[in-house]
Amino acid sequence: EIVLTQSPATLSLSPGERATLSCRASQSVSSYLVWYQQKPGQAPRLLIYDASNRATGIPARFSGSGSGTDFTLTISSLEPEDSAVYYCLQRSNWPYTFGQGTKLEI
Amino acid sequence: EVQLLESGGGLVQPGGSLRLSCAASGFPFSGYAMSWVRQAPGKGLEWVSVISGRDGSTSYGDSVKGRFTISRDNSKNTLYLKMDSLRVEDTAVFYCAKASMLAAGIIDYWGLGTLVTVSS
Numbered sequence: 583e584i585v586l587t588q589s590p591a592t593l594s595l596s597p598g599e600r601a602t603l604s605c606r607a608s609q610s611v612s613s614y615l616v617w618y619q620q621k622p623g624q625a626p627r628l629l630i631y632d633a634s635n636r637a638t639g640i641p642a643r644f645s646g647s648g649s650g651t652d653f654t655l656t657i658s659s660l661e662p663e664d665s666a667v668y669y670c671l672q673r674s675n676w677p678y679t680f681g682q683g684t685k686l687e688i
Numbered sequence: 689e690v691q692l693l694e695s696g697g698g699l700v701q702p703g704g705s706l707r708l709s710c711a712a713s714g715f716p717f718s719g720y721a722m723s724w725v726r727q728a729p730g731k732g733l734e735w736v737s738v739i740s741g742r743d744g745s746t747s748y749g750d751s752v753k754g755r756f757t758i759s760r761d762n763s764k765n766t767l768y769l770k771m772d773s774l775r776v777e778d779t780a781v782f783y784c785a786k787a788s789m790l791a792a793g794i795i796d797y798w799g800l801g802t803l804v805t806v807s808s
Contacts, residue, residue: 583750616794618733625783625798629791638796665802669733673793677749681734 584672594687600603601657603684604672610650614674615664617646617655620683621666629668630655662688690714690797692784697802704774704806710767710784710799717764718742721792724769726780727801736782737769738792752778774806 585608595601605615613633618626628637630646633653643658657664665688670681696708703749708724724736737748737758746758757770781801788796 605751614793620733625800626795627798628788628794628796631788631794658743671733671793673791676747678735678738678793682732 583653583677584611584675584679586670586672586679587680588668588670588684589650590684591682592685592687595660597662597688599660601655601660601664601686603655603657603668603686605648605653605655605681607651607672608654611672611674613649614672615646616633616655616671616673617644618671619664619666620669638688657686660686661688664688689707690786691749692786692797694782694799694802695782697782697790697804699805699807700774701808702774702776702806705770705772705773707805708769708771708782708784708802708804712765712767712784712786715786717765720789721787722760722767723785723787723792723795724758724767725783725785725798727783727793728777728780729771731780734780738787739767740792769802774804776806778804779806780804 589604612678615633620626634646667683691713693711723738736804738759755773759768783801784799786797788794
């Protein structure tokens, strides 16, 4: 099973600042890395698929990069509504596995 | 509009069984892989199982293999998860999830979830 490790566990930033979230895989997942956003009491929301492709309706301030074992989700200019937990997911090998999440506080 | 409505959650004793259902609408159900993903209280996400759209091939996470069975009825646009030999550690919100047309491993829509509590 591929283990995804996200860092930091918690990130506290101010509106307008840039957020950089990391996801590291225990072995290569090629570009098969997905990012989700989850707000309290809600289901997750698809942000980025296959490392760098923004999902439909996702603002341009969200971007993803990386390949192999190291990936980054960047939020270029934070809005208050970006407060959430962010999860990465690898879909390279079954079982698909999630990281433990990064809590972003604005 | 895509809608996924889970039902069937509740309180069950350890060793018991439960069947979850997910009524889907707003898209051609038979053409998409569907999954169950769970989240224990205050914890992260775990992909439980996935079933393909037409041939019904299935995969399970190691923690549920041999105890859970995913199935679908394309004539009723409904996804199921039969859970047997339930354990306390199976307590979680179970989400029904639709795969994108790109790949089974990219979930683009989620239901609101149904809570399963396993306790004596």
